[in-house]
Amino acid sequence: MLITGLLAVLLAVPQVTAQEAATPLPLTQARQATVFLMQTHDVGAAQSLSCVGSGTLISEDGLILTNAHFAADSGPCQGERIIVALPVRLDEPPVPTYVAEVDQIDRRLDLAVLRITGGLDGSQVDRELLNLPAVPVGNSNETLPGNTLTYVGYPDTGVSSVRAVEAPISLITREKSGSGSGAWFRTEAELGGVMSGGGAYNQNGELVGVMTSAPGTDGSQRGDSCLAIQDVTQDGLITEQDACVLIGGPVTAIRPVQFAMPLVDSALLGFQTDRAEGLPIAPGNNPQFSRLFFSTGATPGGNPTQIITAAPAGITSLYLFFDYNGMPAGIPYELRVTRDGIEMPQFGLGPLAWGGGIDGMWYIGTEGIAWPNGAYQFDLLLNGQIVQSARISIGVDPDQAVFSSLTFGVPDDNLVLDPVGTLLPAQVARVDGRFTFSGIPDGQVWTEIWYLDGAEVSNITRNWDNGPTGQIDVNAIAFEGLPMGRWRLELFINDRLAATGDTILAGTQNPSTRQVDAFNTVRIANNISREGTPAGQVGTVMPVDTRGLYLFFNWNLIPVGTEWTYRWFLDGRVIASSTQRWDGGGTGENFWVSLSADSSLPEGNYAVEILMNGEPMFSETVTVGSGTRPSAAPEAEADDVFITGQVVDALTGDGIAGAMVAILDVALESPQFTWNESEILSQAITDRGGRFVLPVPVKQGNFYTIYVFAEGFVTIVEDNFTIPSDQPSPTDIRIEMNHP
Amino acid sequence: MTQVRRSDLTRNDRFGVVLVFFLTAGALGLGLLLRQGTYNQTWSYASREAGIEAEYPSTWLVDEEGPYVARIRDPKARPFKTQYIVQVVPAGGQTSVRNVLDNLTLRRSTDLAGYRVLNVEAINVGGATLTEMRFAFVDSDPNPFIQRLPVVVLGRDVVILDGDRAIIVTFMAQENKFDEELGDFQQFLSSLRY
Known part of the structure; x- marks a missing residue:
């Protein structure tokens, strides 16, 4: 016969520090879901750290959203093993617990979803039993400059506990990687490079961004972004021969989570994509930036709208365009902007990991914020070294002679451009570049140059005779058909680049739709x-x-x-x-x-x-199948409460390790319990401190039967255990057990 | 000077003291007997589907939801819950006991940390010769937020070939309690009907 003991269930004040007590509940969840990531590679029989960063658990079964450069098989962070450390106690450093593998990756966006696959000892994990704290993913499209976000990640190399910083979005930076939409949220908060990969949260505790910052160098030089903290050579000393651990530069850019949704959905649904193997393409080497110029904007196809060399006061839209070639994936790049010699970090970008491919034309720009007057210098860096610079003055008279709105198209018989854009059919006899002009005096020297795949195919210099304002076409003609390839048009006024754009010629022209076939x-x-x-x-x-x-x-x-x-x-x-x-x-x-x-x-x-x-x-x-998706598993309801707590010796107050806490199904009381585990709603075994976490929630206000078993103590049976409706989830309880 | 003081107790008083002493001792003895009776009490388990019956210690928990016929656990044992597991696996005409044990080992080597087979030997249960495999592994809580110390668990598998199936009866207990609990398992094994 069981003896019903005294159950002292005390709805305890959560045991958190004063700083955490002021933290809203969703943020607590965000901090619990933030993991510390270590990329390691084999050095002989030992493991050496190559990179460290943060990540966010987005599912209870161990999916982690982070940066791609931590996990990529190329670039400075490459390694053989990704170790996941969890914030077991929020006020303590993270504890290495699992290994993870890449499930989904997009190097262009520097985003990846990792999947926890095993324990540190090599054992497999049953992902359905992980039950890890995960955060909900929000809609970053509703996030605007001025909104306050909370940034959660690890401030250093795993020495400190998880950190949360609150700061508003200062502006949105546009970049080719964002395909025309806002590629980056920007913040002026002080966020260390190891926080890269961690999450940015809105006021509802929803994940809306991924902090992103790549190591500023390739690891060949020590410094703030490459820390010498390990004896890789195992000679008893940390010397120049020991590889350093790369960490990102200060985080100023946050990738909106909307860009990650295809990766997240694919990982959640267990999908994998693949494609036919292509022809071998040599990886980029001898990376270079060139042809830097400024524009007032970018077209959806990635061409500049109007090239400028100076801007009037109050300009709110400014883009830096440049060519790149020989770029290897993952190489650190950065834009630094100074105004009258003083750095303006909000207008710069990076360092970030390159994901734009080997060659092409790129842009970085901002809209919606007024640029203060001054003399600006834009420096582009690769591997931490300045490789190209450009200057522009703001608050001065702009260029008077302007070419703008360059558009490519195939003219029909009436010279209407159809189709237009940056993808046109090849094998057509003529492609036009149409642009508007203003302030051009007759007699002005101007030049039209066409390129195909980087090689000049036409170069004509003339004197202007089209009047001061209007629209005009220039064209590339080949009666046998223009070959496929990347075509570029450059228009100069005197020697000043006044307009440029790229268009791809591919396929043939569909005779009925005129589109690319x-x-x-x-x-x-x-x-x-x-x-x-x-x-x-x-x-x-x-x-x-x-x-x-x-x-x-x-x-x-x-x-x-x-x-x-x-x-x-x-x-x-x-x-x-x-x-x-x-x-x-x-x-x-x-x-x-x-x-x-x-x-x-x-x-x-x-x-x-x-x-x-x-x-x-x-x-x-x-x-x-039938085309109808099976309904998703029911999500946690509002009145569900997760129970955590501690089982203690009533005499000493010490935690009781190994005790079993079990809550029966709501319809059962102790007399009906047949000691079959199918009648148990949720059960847990206490840890060395007597603490437990029940994996299945209970409903507020319902009455349950709770059993607590521990060898050497009187078994507790309580038939009227309930959680009041005003208790938050998780609720912490304390259970005291007596000796027989 | 030594003072000798005689007791003031009467004969009835002394009888009362003796009576109380014996009553107390008797009550304690009865309590111990009842307690022992409770500890030794068994409940019956029967699986109609598998055609298996056995007697197991009372107040242990039965679980039939996993990849086994039944797992019967002592909820009080701590930190590792002493348990008996009964499994049934198909066995063809060419299946040997060794094959069954090797399959167990392959599965456990990926599921259990530090899994190691200690030995395989023949044992006698109720006059029948059966094969027993002893093993060990390290049990730890999968919840990373629970600071439970890993414990070494010892286990025994007893394999019974029964026509086209093999019945595997497994006993697992924390290493320092294994010998103490072994007798109960042998009783469970002896009570097994199939």
Whole structure:
């Protein structure tokens, strides 16, 4: 017979420090969900740290959102092992606990989702039992300059506890990596480089951004961004021969979480994407920046709207454009801006890890904030060294002679440009560059230069005779058809670059739509043969147990190196997206991209879309099963309360290790309990301090039966255990046990 | 000077003292007997689906939700819960006891930290010769926010080939309690009907 003991359930004041007590609950969750990441690589039989940073748990089963450069297999942070340290106690340093692997990665955005795969001892983890604290992901599109965010990460190399800093967004920086939208939230808060990868939270405790800062150097030089803290050579000394640990420069840029959503969704749903293997492309080397100039804005296709060399007072939109080539993935780059010799960090950017590909044209700009008058210098850095600079004066008379709004297009018989944009059909006889002009005196010397894949194909200098204001076309003509490739037009007034733009010529012109026709024979299969051709079922309806979808297509006249994107959708939502450089060759058959899952794909309506240079090319839909997704698992309800607590010896107050705390299903009282574990709602075993965490929540106001077992103590049975409706979750309780 | 003081107790008083002493001792003895009876009391477990019955210590918890027929745990044991696990796996005509044990080892080597087989030997249970595998592993709480010390657990698997199936009966207990609890497991094993 059991003896019913005294249950002293005290709704205890959470045991937190004074600083934490003032912390709103959602932020506590954010701090608990912030992990410290260590990238290590093998040095002989030992492990050496290469990089450290922060990350955020976004699912209870161990998915971590962080920067790609921590996890990439290239760049200065490469390693063999990613170690995850958790904030077991919020006021203590993080504790190395798990190893993780890359689940999803986008180097262009410097974002990655990691997946916890095992314990430090090499044991596998049952991810369903992890039950880790995770944060909800918010909508960063609703976040605006002036909104206050809280930034959570680790301030140093794992010596200190997790840190939270509150500060407003000072402005939004636009960059080519953001494809025209706001690429970065900016803050003037002092955030250490190790906080990179950690989260930025809105006032609701929702994750809306990922702090991002790459190491400023490649690790060849010690300093603030590369700390000598380990004896890699194991000679008993820390010397120049020992590799240092890279940490990012001060964080000033936060990647809006909306950019991460395809990665997050893909990881949550267990999807993986793949593609046909392309032709080998030599990795970038001898990286260079060149042709720096300023513009008042950028077109959606990434070309400048109006080039300027000086700006009037009050200008609120200023972009730095530049060419890049030979850029290896992950190389640290940075923009530093000084005004009259004083650094203006809010207008600079980085250091960040490069993800823009080997060559092309890039921009970094700001809108919506007035630039103070002064003489500005923009310095571009690679690996911490200034490699190019440009200057502009603000608050002076701007250029009077202006070319602007350069647009490319293929003229029809009436000289109407159709199509227009940065992707036009190849093999056409003529492509026009149309631009507006103002303030050009007749007789002004101006020059028109066309390039194809970087090589000059035409250079004409004339005297202006088109009047002071208007619109005019210049053109590239080849009656046998203009070849595919990246075309560039530069327009000079005297020797000053006045307008420029790039456009890709690819495919052929569809005779009826006039649009680019570069893809054909599109089909979707649910398997692939060894030869890389469609196998299994081909069509637009797939059976319920489909494990993968393969989109096959043939292609015609696509220049190698052209930026292209594939996106997978499930029920209208992007669940996977990847932007890459085309490496399939000019023309060919059966290129494929795939979407697969560890088990069967969820039923639903899928679609896949292919874009080139940002322009939609085609899309294809396919239904898996009935097309109706099974309803998602129910989420935690508002009246659910998680219970944590401590079981103590009533006599001494010491925690009782190894005690078992069990709460029966709500409908059961002790007389009906048959000692079958299926009747237990939630159970936990106490740790060495007597502390426990019940993994299943209880509902406020309901009455439960609680059992507490411990060898050497009287078993506690209480049939009227309840959590009042005003208690927060988690609620901490204290249970006292008596000796027999 | 030595003073000798005689007791003032009467004969009835002395009888009362003796009576109280014996009553107390008797009550304590009865309590111990009741307590021992409670400890030795067993409950019956039966799985109609698997066709297995056994007697297990009272007030232990039965779990039939996992990848086994039943797991029966002592909720009081701490920190590791002493437990018996009964599993049934298919066995073909060419399946040997060794094959069954090797499969257990392969699975546990990925699931359990520090898993090590100690020895495999034949044992006699109720006149029948069975094969027993002794093993050890390190048990730790998967919840990283719980500071539970890892404990060394010892275990024994007893394999019974029964036609086209193999019944695996496993006993696991914390290393310093293993010998103490072994007798109860042998009783459980002896009570097994299949």
